Amino acid sequence: MKKIKLIVSREYFTRVKKKSFLITTILVPLVIIAFYAAIIAITIDGDNEKQKVAVLDDAHLFNGKPDTSNKTVVFTFISNETEKSFVKKYKDLGYQSFLYLPSDTSGKSKNKYVLHSQSSVSLSAMSAIEDIINNTVRTKQLISNGIDPKEFDKLTNSVSLDNTIDTKEGEKKSFAGVAYAVSFGCGFLIYMMMMIYGTQVMRGVTEEKTNRIAEVMVSSVKPFQLMMGKILGIGAVGLTQFAIWIILMAGMQLAIPLIFPDMMNHINSSNLNNPEGISMVATALQGLSSLPLTKIILSFLFYFLGGYLTYASIFAAVGSVVSEDQQEAQQLVFPVIMPIILGFVIMTKAVNEPNSSLAVFGSLFPLTSPIVMMGRITYDIPAWQIGLSMILLIGSFLFFTWITGKIYRTGILMYGKKPSWKEMIKWAFAKSNPKK
Amino acid sequence: MDILELQSLKKYFATQKAVDDISFNIKEGSIFGLLGPNGAGKTTLLRMITGIFYPDSGNIIFNGKPFNPMDDIINIGYMPEERGLYKKMKIGEQALYLARLKGMSKNDAMASVKKWFVKFDMESWWNKKVEDLSKGMSQKLQFVTTVVHEPKLIILDEPFSGLDPVNANLIKEEIFNLSKNGSTIIFSTHRMEQVEEICDHIVLVNKGQKLLDGTVQQIRQDFKENIYKLGAKVMAEHLMTYIFDVVKHEPDQMLLKLQKETTTNELLKYFINQNVAIHSFNEVLPSLNDIFIKLVEGTTATRQFQNIN
Numbered sequence: 239m240k241k242i243k244l245i246v247s248r249e250y251f252t253r254v255k256k257k258s259f260l261i262t263t264i265l266v267p268l269v270i271i272a273f274y275a276a277i278i279a280i281t282i283d284g285d286n287e288k289q290k291v292a293v294l295d296d297a298h299l300f301n302g303k304p305d306t307s308n309k310t311v312v313f314t315f316i317s318n319e320t321e322k323s324f325v326k327k328y329k330d331l332g333y334q335s336f337l338y339l340p341s342d343t344s345g346k347s348k349n350k351y352v353l354h355s356q357s358s359v360s361l362s363a364m365s366a367i368e369d370i371i372n373n374t375v376r377t378k379q380l381i382s383n384g385i386d387p388k389e390f391d392k393l394t395n396s397v398s399l400d401n402t403i404d405t406k407e408g409e410k411k412s413f414a415g416v417a418y419a420v421s422f423g424c425g426f427l428i429y430m431m432m433m434i435y436g437t438q439v440m441r442g443v444t445e446e447k448t449n450r451i452a453e454v455m456v457s458s459v460k461p462f463q464l465m466m467g468k469i470l471g472i473g474a475v476g477l478t479q480f481a482i483w484i485i486l487m488a489g490m491q492l493a494i495p496l497i498f499p500d501m502m503n504h505i506n507s508s509n510l511n512n513p514e515g516i517s518m519v520a521t522a523l524q525g526l527s528s529l530p531l532t533k534i535i536l537s538f539l540f541y542f543l544g545g546y547l548t549y550a551s552i553f554a555a556v557g558s559v560v561s562e563d564q565q566e567a568q569q570l571v572f573p574v575i576m577p578i579i580l581g582f583v584i585m586t587k588a589v590n591e592p593n594s595s596l597a598v599f600g601s602l603f604p605l606t607s608p609i610v611m612m613g614r615i616t617y618d619i620p621a622w623q624i625g626l627s628m629i630l631l632i633g634s635f636l637f638f639t640w641i642t643g644k645i646y647r648t649g650i651l652m653y654g655k656k657p658s659w660k661e662m663i664k665w666a667f668a669k670s671n672p673k674k
Numbered sequence: 675m676d677i678l679e680l681q682s683l684k685k686y687f688a689t690q691k692a693v694d695d696i697s698f699n700i701k702e703g704s705i706f707g708l709l710g711p712n713g714a715g716k717t718t719l720l721r722m723i724t725g726i727f728y729p730d731s732g733n734i735i736f737n738g739k740p741f742n743p744m745d746d747i748i749n750i751g752y753m754p755e756e757r758g759l760y761k762k763m764k765i766g767e768q769a770l771y772l773a774r775l776k777g778m779s780k781n782d783a784m785a786s787v788k789k790w791f792v793k794f795d796m797e798s799w800w801n802k803k804v805e806d807l808s809k810g811m812s813q814k815l816q817f818v819t820t821v822v823h824e825p826k827l828i829i830l831d832e833p834f835s836g837l838d839p840v841n842a843n844l845i846k847e848e849i850f851n852l853s854k855n856g857s858t859i860i861f862s863t864h865r866m867e868q869v870e871e872i873c874d875h876i877v878l879v880n881k882g883q884k885l886l887d888g889t890v891q892q893i894r895q896d897f898k899e900n901i902y903k904l905g906a907k908v909m910a911e912h913l914m915t916y917i918f919d920v921v922k923h924e925p926d927q928m929l930l931k932l933q934k935e936t937t938t939n940e941l942l943k944y945f946i947n948q949n950v951a952i953h954s955f956n957e958v959l960p961s962l963n964d965i966f967i968k969l970v971e972g973t974t975a976t977r978q979f980q981n982i983n
Contacts, residue, residue, distance in 0.1 A: 244774055252763065450758030454819070457724045457752040458775040651726070653756060664688070 241459045242467045249442070249471025254478060263479050267486045288312045289363045291353075292333040294319055296341040299374055311366050313337075325354055335359055337367065417616040418589055420529060424538055425585040425613040432545050432578055432608065435476045436553040437571070442468050443557030443650070444567065452650040461647040466639075469550040476546065529616050537615050537624070544631040545608025548638050549578065555642035558649030559657055581606030585613035592617040602627050604634035641666045675738075677702040677827060677858045678723065683732035685718050692718040693729075694882035700860065700875070702826075705853050707873035707890075708862040709962075711970050715882040716862050717755060720829055723860070724752045737826070748777040751825035755832045755862075757816055759804045766791075766800035769819050776823040783822070790818045794844070809836050817845055821852065828852060829860045834868065846872065866963040876962075878969065885969050894959040897968070900932040902941070905954030912948045917941060929958065 253259055289311045293300070300313070314333070316324065321338045328336040335355035353359060353367065377387050443465070446452045455464050552574050560567040584606055588597035592614040600610035601619075607627045611619075648665040649657070657665075678700040685693040693715045700706045710716045721727040723734060725743025734741035737749070759768055766787065773783035791797050794814055804812055813836055821828055830849070834842045849872065853859055861873060869876060870890055878886035886893055905927045913920060917936045921929035932941060938955075945952060960968075 241775055241777075244771065248771055252760075446760075449761060450754075450756045451760055453726070453754040453756050454752070454758070454772070454816075455775070456726050457750070457754070458747060458772065651721075661688075 242463050242470070245459065245464060245467025246471040246474065249468050250474050250478075253472065253475045259475070259479070263482050264486070267483055289335065289359075289366075290314065290333045291367065292316050292324065292328045292331070292336045294321060294324060294336070294338050297339040298341075299339055299371070299378070311363055311370070313370075321352070328354065329356055335363075417529060420534065421589045421592075421613045421616045422586070424534065424615060425582070425589070425609050428538070428542055428545055428612050429578065429582045429585070429609050431476055431480070431542060432549050433575065435472055435546055436549045436574075436578075438472050438475075439469055439550045440553040440557035440567070440571070442472065443554050443646070444560055447558060447650050448561065456647075456650070461650065462643045464650075465551070465554050465643060465646050469547065469554060473543065473546055473550065476542075480542075534615055538612060540628065541608035541612055541631070544604075544628070544635055548604065548608075548631065548635045549574070551635075551639045551642040555645040555649065555662075558646040559652070559662060561653065577605040578609070581609035585609045588613040592619070598623065602630060604630045607631055644668060675702050676700060676735075677737055678860075679733075679735035680719075680723075681733040681735070683719070683722060683734065684730045685715075685722060685727060686730055691882045693722070695732075696879065696882070696884050697732075698877050698884065698887050700858060702858055703853060703856050704874045705849065705859045705861060705872055707869040707876035708860055708879070709864065709866070709869060709876055709966065710879040711864060714879045716879060717831065719879070720752070720754075720831060720860070720862060723827075724750055724829060748823060749826040751776075751820040751823065751828045753816060753820040753828075753830045753833060755835075757831075759812060759816065759819070761805040762803060764800070765796075765802050765804060765807070765815060768804065769815070769822060772819045773822045776825075778823050786822050786824065787818075790822055794818060810838055810841050813837050814841060814845070817848070821848075821857075825857065827858050827860065829862070831862045832865075833861070834863075834865070864966075866961065866966055870962050878966065880970055886965075890962065893965065894962070897960045897965045898957070899960065900934070901958045902930050902932065902938065903954070903956055903958050904928050904930055904945070904952065906945065906950050906952045908945070908950055912945070912950060915944060917944060927954075 291311050291313050293313045293315050294317075295301075295315055300315070319327075321340075324336060324338075335353055338352045338354065340350050340352075351371065353364075359367075380387050380390055446455065446464075452464075459467075553571075556567065556570045556574060560570060581600060584596060584600035587594065588600060588610050591597060597610060597614055600606045601614055601623065603610075604627075607630065611624070611627055644667075645662050645665050648668075649662075676699040680697050680699070682695045682697050683693055684691075684695055696715075696719065708716055708719065718727065722729050723741075725741070725747060736742075736746050763771070769787045769791075770780075770783050773787055774780060778786065788797075791800070796814065796818070799807070799811075799815070804815070807815065817833065820830070833845060833849075837845065849859055849861070861869070863869060873890060875889050876886065876893065877884055888896070901921060907926055908923070908928055916933070918930045918932050918941060921931050930941070932938070938957075942952070942955065
């Protein structure tokens with residue numbers, strides 16, 4: 239045990255002390271946040287660059303008072319011009335486009351409205367202008383038919399449907415979107431972590447083999463200790479990185495409103511028109527608190543560790559049989575990552591239909607269960623399924639470590655040609671120690 | 675006392691009898707040479723002695739007790755032929771790590787590593803990385819990591835490969851030193867001149883079997899062919915005799931092979947009677963190289979694959 243500890247700490251500290259670890263660990267969330275900040279900044283900025291539209295309102299549709307609030311266009315009314323005379327001038331006067339509303343409209347022939355521009359108008363500007371015209375026309379028609387537009391808005395309010403889940407603790411509001419996002423996020427994270435850290439284990443083992451340190455090492459420690467030390471050390475790196483990310487993300491989430499106070503206002507104000515009147519942020523927060531967070535975090539840890547350990551031992555075995563040739567590694571890795579990818583695909587289905595038979599199978603089958611079960615975790619899953627899935631995962635971890643340990647033991651001391659699958663299976667099931 | 679005793683060790687692989695019933699003993703404090711052509715089974719044998727492989731059958735007695743890799747590993751230092759170090763690790767940390775993996779405590783390891791670094795003038799390397807070292811330098815480091823835990827049994831597989839003569843001598847001297855201080859050294863190679871120079875006792879293996887076992891002197895005596903070198907100016911007319919054959923004739927010396935019944939005195943008398951002036955006369959023993967080639971030649975040089983069952 240003392241030796242495994244030494245190996246684990248070497249594997250852990252050489253990775254954590256590397257500059258690249260710090261850089262990726264801190265940079266990745268920063269890049270993600272910067273990315274979102276940029277998106278938000280762009281959307282906020284977009285408002286400042288409103289399209290200037292010259293309007294020649296011969297139809298007297300707007301009476302000079304268009305409702306352009308919250309739109310990306312600004313109307314400027316011109317007079318004493320005709321369509322033909324102004325077409326030549328609007329560009330020089332600084333307008334991007336020119337809207338002509340001819341006088342002989344009864345509202346039915348809106349096709350006659352023309353928008354002149356030098357180049358094709360963006361879709362958003364087009365729809366904004368259309369909306370303004372439509373709203374104005376509708377209001378006019380309502381009034382002319384004797385209906386109060388405010389009354390009309392009340393009548394046409396859309397219905398909102400709330401999903402209430404009946405649990406033992408009482409009723410809970412369900413927020414399908416949030417549950418979906420959390421499930422998908424957890425499944426995706428496990429998928430990423432298994433891929434990234436699994437291949438790290440493989441590369442580490444191949445490095446030991448090609449550096450020719452493997453034989454020096456196994457004269458001091460058992461190959462199994464060497465393998466487990468590496469797997470556990472790299473797993474600890476994964477958990478550390480993960481912890482740092484969570485702390486950073488949480489910190490950033492708190493810091494963003496301080497850095498961009500406008501953003502929250504913007505989100506809130508943009509939702510004022512929304513009849514429900516609840517901001518997106520509030521929905522997300524309420525949604526999160528409705529989820530069984532402890533259960534999610536605990537199962538995330540369990541499935542991350544279970545999935546990682548199972549796959550890491552397989553990756554270690556693959557790393558031990560390949561030599562310098564990276565192409566060989568590619569060929570051998572492919573069948574290993576296939577079930578991981580399969581798990582990811584099933585997971586994307588499982589978040590939509592958490593109780594379909596495919597989802598249930600995927601969350602029990604140990605090679606896909608870490609990813610798929612996380613995709614179902616926010617929904618109510620029968621306890622026996624979770625229990626069985628966990629037992630199967632632990633069992634497969636023990637099985638694969640036992641098998642791959644033997645392949646590893648033989649593989650790291652073999653130089654030269656890559657062994658065939660048949661040979662590897664032979665190693666895996668060879669009697670480990672006929673004497674003792 | 676024997677530090678290591680191998681009793682009919684066998685290790686068969688799928689297509690080869692890598693080690694096929696080999697037994698020998700190694701005396702404590704000796705320098706032992708394990709010789710053999712490529713693929714003779716030397717590495718497999720060493721891997722069994724270091725606990726990396728378990729023998730299919732046979733016993734290994736280490737220090738008077740059945741060999742138990744878990745406990746005995748601290749008493750063994752192994753420098754394999756396929757050797758290397760972690761390239762990205764600092765040299766001092768690496769030496770410490772390997773010493774502690776052998777079972778040394780942190781403080782002991784530190785003290786011992788420092789001692790060896792001073793001895794080999796390597797103190798300034800401490801914070802460098804292995805990838806910064808030349809091949810010879812990393813060989814030196816490798817040797818230090820092999821002996822840093824002061825093992826009773828040191829196993830060196832081709833220790834001089836890649837070393838220049840100066841560094842090779844440094845290591846050679848250290849091998850003698852370690853042996854003087856009571857360590858036993860197993861030295862595996864196919865470079866015979868080094869073996870003659872260093873080893874007390876040798877075993878020659880080929881195709882998984884032991885061909886020779888004995889001290890260097892003894893083996894050379896066993897393989898001598900009654901050949902003598904005579905330093906003298908000998909004319910062709912002096913050689914009209916049946917008591918010897920001429921192996922090689924040079925202007926001022928010649929190699930002679932004596933007939934079995936002829937004694938050296940008869941030979942000398944013969945030349946003296948012929949009035950030949952002799953300035954030197956001595957026996958020529960075959961070199962290990964000659965013996966090695968003689969024994970190994972004739973057998974197929976490379977191992978053939980065979981079916982085991």
